[in-house]
Amino acid sequence: MRALAAVVVLATAALIGWRVLGPAEVIEVATEPYPVAVVRAPGVAGKTTQAPLIVDGRIRVYAGKRLVKADGPVDFRTMHTPRWSFRRWPAQVSGVVAVGTTVVSRWTDGELVALDGRTGTVAWRAGGPAGPGFAGRTGAAAVWAPPGLHVAGTSVLVAAGQRLLARSAADGSLRWTADLPPGCADNSFVTAGGRFVCGTGAWDVLSGAVVRGWPSGPSTPVGCDVARSACGGLRDASGQGWLTGDRRPHRATALDQPGTTAAGGLVLATSGDAVTASGAASWSWPGNAQVLGVRANKVVLLTATLELVTLDAQTGRQLARFAAYTDNERVEPWKPHLWQVTDAFVALERLRPGAGADPDEHDHYYTIDPEILAAI
Template structure:
């Protein structure tokens, strides 16, 4: 009888221990690790390829790199590092999934599958505020996390607001406090909308002031095509309306720009730029030619003063936005890599470029083992 009781007691203890371990491993949990280290100084690298990594970095103020994983947001340094390094700060939430990330100034705002918005000081990782919102899409960053950091679904920023879209609902939260400023219902789904440099949220069938949620009555008819967006379809410098007419958006009232009527034109470094006919041309908004650079190239975008081009031979060409003069010419390859890749997603910051490379002729499925060019498929370059 004693042996039976001992065995039964041991079984109960084992069961309780297993349950405790399972709860600690699988139960809801959050872990925040912040950094006491001084904020890195700005370092501008000489033009060239700096490294290759396996995950897409959200380049933060040209000082840190922020990465998305299914249940974690983290940052490392230096921004010009050739590999991924130990985290400077990190936030892990289980079992919630990271849906997307946006940044402005020194603030990082993440959206999670349970609808929580978490704002952090991007320099230290310290949490500034939290807010509850509608449930968000699950993590869709695939292997590199690019979708979460470069094109987060239903998460934008403009006019001092964090803008969240969930179906026909559009909500604006104060960037400084997390307080909900406004909530409206839109005629159509706005999850793929964009925001402008002038502080307007543009949806397929309407435009709204980002600070108040009020409709902008005189906005050109959509759906519109965003142009010159730095990252996350936020702060876009221009757009083409449903009729194909181009507009600049430095202010809340869009300004007509006939040069943007060209289907190949975009806005880079404040200049309308178009690649066609074996040349790249910079235009004034009225269509007056400012400069011409001879050669085949794709316009990637621009920093505040430079236009970035991608040549067919996989060279990055950097032009002065005011004159069209060439400032740099860099072959986008790490070491002796070949050119059997095509451009996927990418981010341009003031001094750095991060570019996700897809295997040339590969499948369309990001989960395929041969979708990306290499394991370390994200190339980092300075200019």
């Protein structure tokens, strides 16, 4: 009887341990209607504790260490109760990207899980190479710069080690695979013209075929969207600039200068007293600013005095200008880290001026809600 009792106790303990520590998933789907797209006047809309990936112009998706969740509409002043959430254990979130309304998450065990952004239900899942672990408190790297995870048209590209694979964002089907040179996957990017660039080579995103005659690498991308995708230009190994909006790169001497960027067919240069455009349009805007991106015929700038400015991409005419703070927060210096620019909004992570590269260091972020969200 004592032996039987001991077996029962051990079995019960094992069951409890499995329920607590064993692999598990929890899905909570949306119960409210899908939010409508928001249109509002330029200005700061709010701030959040975690970095929001704006999806479909309607919801905000966040990444935690073992969680992907969404709220909405986009212009909520703070984070709200999630519309939907998806948790896994013990794997960690490695990165999150979106194609249309499909939200694709990559996990450290190699699992790719696609969620319908409208409902939070699982659209498809597939295996893949293991991803790096979750980093930082806000999840900014996971949603705005996920390592080895990119989008290209209707495909999701996953790079790890010496392997690259492309899956359909619609159903997860494998479209092609390619072999990569050693050690290049960590610095990969995708051009606006449909080329995956890694190390010394380039591959076509539609077929996976090697692209011949590409500028010598390794290259430095410029003018990228989130997930180092849709990059408008690059500087090759010798520092020469190229526009990459087409299938074949075009030499752009104006992009040779460090600090210049390219997007929407424009080469944008910043100096101490002006932002100048060349290429598809030619103009100059007086002021000291950093280029955040170009979307919907608008150039988005962050000035040295921490104001957000939007300009008409064709004429350089100033469309809006406002301080990058909410009404109820103290006005102190900060520096930008990562960001996302969409057709209607910009989301940006703010760090302390003296913050280093370690997101876990003391006093790294600007306030407890370091992510600012603004209509542009």
